[in-house]
Amino acid sequence: MQVKTYRGANSEEVIRQIKAELGPEAVILDTKTHRNNGSSCCEMTAALEESVPGNNGTAASSPFGDAAANSMPGWGQWHQEWNAIKEHLGALLRPQMDLSRLVPRQRLALEYLEREGVSLEVVLEIFRSLSEDPDSSVLAPLERMLGVKPLNSKKWPGKMHGVVGPHGVGKTSVLLRMAMRLRKEQPGLSICLVNADSRRSQGKLVLKHYADLSDITYRETSDPEDMARLLAETDKYDAILFDLPGLGRDMPLERFLSTSGLDQAKGLHLHLALSPQYSQEQLRAFLRQYRSPLVCSLIWTKLDEAFNYGGMVNAAQATGLPTSALSCGPGLTATLVPAKHSLVWRLLFKHQLPDGELS
């Protein structure tokens, strides 16, 4: 473990030094404030576990960027401690968030976001950005944190897509809505729906039924041999959509991908389905469990059942992943819309669902 002491005029300055030198995984072990020739001086001792991959001061900004970290023994424990420390740091920094430095419009927006479940860490970052420019809108820093990349064939030209996420979050529904949309937009397309764990998935009958009705090929894979056979035949199809099962707590996505043989799929894009209904703790746990370089966007489901939408900003900021689609309503005729910033802001600030219905 690398341990070093940093000094500066205030805690923000010292934390900046620590982040720049040790990267975001550094842990603060001790904080002291001294008076030096009449002025105050902040001193922090920070530590860094040398075996954490990417900890050379240039750690990837996205926790999804490093697949190896997922398999590290003790990583979960480390992450838990870091989260606790970040909360303490937030509490320390909170008094410095002097809202009177903002114009009333900015202050109201920031207070609203906090009530909406946006984490203190994110609120502090927005505060810093707003306090530098009284004319700026809260949407400017929000747009930097929450990117969008609408789920349509122009923005996502790859032919293989899969939906992953917790049990019951709405993966099969999203996948079927994707397939229906593709069929409607491009009637001649040869589409294959793959049930990638036919032993466990509950959605088998639904998938098969809708595939039959819509002239879509239905395939099942239950082991790496089935998967290898399917992957050898991808040329037959224009679009291949994978329905993946929810994973047990002790099964990280990376392990599932390698045991199912899906890690061999070249050009596969996985989309992580989550719901803003989940608590911050649950969202953090799912983001850890489903981290993988193959996961390239977030799809938000069950928007009609959520009471606030701050978790969408927190997850986007924590992962750096763009939001690609918004889903609401049960049944297959319900809405799956490609994400746009205007739709996300309407949800966040007005609780207006993507189909225009007010919650």
Ligand SMILES: Nc1nc2c(ncn2[C@@H]2O[C@H](COP(=O)(O)OP(=O)(O)OP(=O)(O)O)[C@@H](O)[C@H]2O)c(=O)[nH]1
């Ligand atoms: N209200 C609402 N219900 C939804 C939404 N999406 C899915 N559902 C319902 O949630 C239930 C579970 O949906 P599925 O699509 O089977 O979820 P899943 O993630 O595939 O579930 P597993 O495969 O069992 O992990 C079904 O009853 C869906 O109709 C949504 O956006 N809003």
Ligand SMILES: [Mg+2]
């Ligand atoms: Mg399912």
